[in-house]
Amino acid sequence: MLALDTLRSRWAGLLGTMVAVALGAALISGAASLLAAVGERDGLDTALTRYAAAPIVVQGARMSDDQLADQPPPPPGLAPRLAAVPGVTAAIPDVVFPAQLDRGPVEGRGWSSVRLAGASLVGGTAPAEGEVVVGRSSGLAPGAVVRLRAADGEHRLRVSGVLDRPGFYVSDRDAARWGTVRAVGLLVSNAPVDALAAAIRKAVGPSVVVRTGDDRRLAEPNPDRVQLDDATALLGISAGLAGFVAIFVVASTFAFAVSQRRREFALLRLVGAFPRQVRRMVYLEALLAGGAAAAGGSLLGIPLMSAYAWGLERAELVPSSFAPEARFWPLTLGFGIGLVVALLGSWTAARRAGRVSPVEAMREAGVERRPMTLGRWFWGLLFLAGAVAMIVVAGYVEEEGAIALTVFVGELFVVAFALLAPVLLPPVIRLVSWPLAASRGAEPLLVRQGALTAVRRVASTAAPVLVTVGVAGSMIGAIATLAHATDADLRARLTADAVVVAASGSGVDAGVPAAVAAAAPDAVVSAPLATTVWEVAPAEPDGAGRLGHGITGDALGVDPTTLRRTLNPAVVAGSLADLRPGTITVPDATGLGVGDTVAVTFADGATERLRVAAVVSSLQSTSVLLPIDTVRAHDPAALAPAVYVRGSSPDAVRAAVGGLGVDVIDRVAYADARSAEANEGNQLALIALLGVALLYTGLAIVNTLLMATFDRRQELALLRLSGATPRQGVRVVAGEAVLVVLVGVGMAVAATVFSLLGLANALGRSVEDAAPVVPWGSIGVSALVCLALALGATVLPAWSLLHRPAAG
Incomplete structure (x- = not known):
């Protein structure tokens, strides 16, 4: 009763504390709600485009099968094994390659993949070598000619047909020269899909991921999903920071509010209140006032989440289609943390107020003698x-x-x-x-x-x-x-004198370094090829209790001799001179040393065990380096992020690559x-x-x-x-x-x-x-x-x- 009477009579004095608790609960619940919405991909378009007609899609397995778009490709030669499974009518490798048109970048695919998308010709014929089929939304008609730049240089393709939906399909032979298999789509008979997927997993083993139903959308490239994947880590840190700030401020404010009432506690002790009664009163006030404030604040987290999402969209950190939805557990989290922090904030001051004698309390009410x-x-x-x-x-x-x-x-x-x-x-x-x-x-x-x-x-x-x-x-x-x-x-x-970069930012094809080398034969030309590798999970966790070493991600195929003369990486151990087929360099953060071996999967699905030739500083943008011939053999679609030239002026290089769709700048x-x-x-x-x-x-x-x-x-x-x-x-x-x-x-x-x-x-x-x-x-x-x-x-x-x- 005393606590309730105090709340009624001192509500104005408790208002500041309740505001701090409410805003802290709102901050925590809003941040947690937004993080949950990002994790669930709220508002993203989940319609299938690449595999709409394929009930089952098979990809390679990675160490952790999360919702990332960069799943490894399936092992080579998998399609015939899948086609032999009873109930599978066709196993179609989906061959994909990046290319650059005059109107912008495009993702090309082999003609066989048109069956996986369920697309149909509305005019013209299927593509032969040197031909392409495009979507009717492109505005192109059969007979038109498009100029395409693939990894091996420029090609002129004749439009042979038009599809009823967007797409860019070349002959299977051309696609095999320019791209790699990203997945295998299966067309099936009337057999139950789930039972067939189980049979495939049993037949092929753990080296693949078998996707059915809505899970197939994870096999399709989706820039919005990739953007949200990047935002997940950022918002995780932001949510942790929000929790830290809210807990710090609420605890500080509540402890300050209770410490302001020393004279009140002194009077209660003077009229006969026991220490435990004083403490119990403060705890009950914190429970009632803090609970009400935390409940209201957790609900404020919903509009805060929407406002935060709007700001992130304006900053282009989340897709425009992102539409977060409120969930129950983040609101509960905000309420619980707000209430617990309010109780903890009152704990020290309440125990201190209840511990002193009435005379000492009256003395402390006037001057704070022991603030620590x-x-x-x-x-x-x-x-x-x-x-x-x-x-x-x-x-x-x-x-x-x-x-x-x-x-x-x-x-x-x-x-x-x-x-x-x-x-x-x-x-x-x-x-x-x-x-x-x-x-x-x-x-x-x-x-x-x-x-x-x-x-x-x-x-x-x-x-x-x-x-x-x-x-x-x-x-x-x-x-x-x-x-x-x-x-x-x-x-x-x-140390390069000139750097060649793609005007569109997609990458530089093989024709550019060839043109530079022809115009300046004495210059050093380094054209690293960008690719992706996936580390194969070991059978047992390593000594640190982790699976793998964090090698999965971007890698560069390099010529060590030209690289060291134009962009010399920071080698921590070993030597780039030892980088040859069958070897790899790794970041120092992996914990691997020179001579260790690691199994990686390449862009074509092939897996090899590579020996560590050198350890490179993690501060480098790409610390995983491979011999350039290895990358060419496993990833025909690989492009150079930039071409580094030493021994020739930017003007001379610019003259050599004119008309190739690139820009030339100096190193500064x-x-x-x-x-x-x-x-x-x-x-x-x-x-x-x-x-x-x-x-x-x-x-x-x-x-x-x-x-x-x-x-x-x-x-x-x-x-x-x-x-x-x-x-x-x-x-x-x-x-x-x-x-x-x-x-x-x-x-x-x-x-x-x-x-x-x-x-x-x-x-x-x-x-x-x-x-x-x-x-x-x-x-x-x-x-x-x-x-x-x-x-x-x-x-x-x-x-x-x-x-x-x-x-x-």
């Missing part, structure tokens, strides 16, 4: 030690692991500084406010001494500023430091373009990572300072009774707000610098010019925003309070 508790010491030092330990460990682990360790060290420093703030603040306040000590006026003295006296209040009100600037500074700085190191590494290793312009592309991607990533979380911390600054200002009614009244004018009182409150922001920003800058020093130290093992990039501009903007919010949240209520009768 044993719990704050323990957890503060623990987080500080954890941050330092992660920086130290990062200097001894592989580069990728070191980056992962140090990127989030800033958050550990933020928590440590917030917990240790009552100890750190007095010297920081003295340092920041030393000009005020020399001032002769009363107002500067009141600002300085008031902050030094009410250390706990300053610590609580500076906490949202600390987390706002600290999280923004450490995250932005980490991305900027990594980008700077990557850019410095590229500029140091790129190429490095600048790569850096600009990375910076654009980093800015979009920061929008997703920090946008909503920093908006919430901004609201937390306003909320906390409003609570603190309204709690100072008696102090402001005494200030008026002592002769101060309302204008002078406002200046005192505004000065303290400025001091709070400066203190919070100072601790945030320290957290940022320490974390970035650790990251730069980890990167320095492979990049000579690695240095911390402190984002002073972003920190300055964040500080100014915090200052504006703090002044608005203190000056306006203080002005209102100071214009009331002082005696009241």
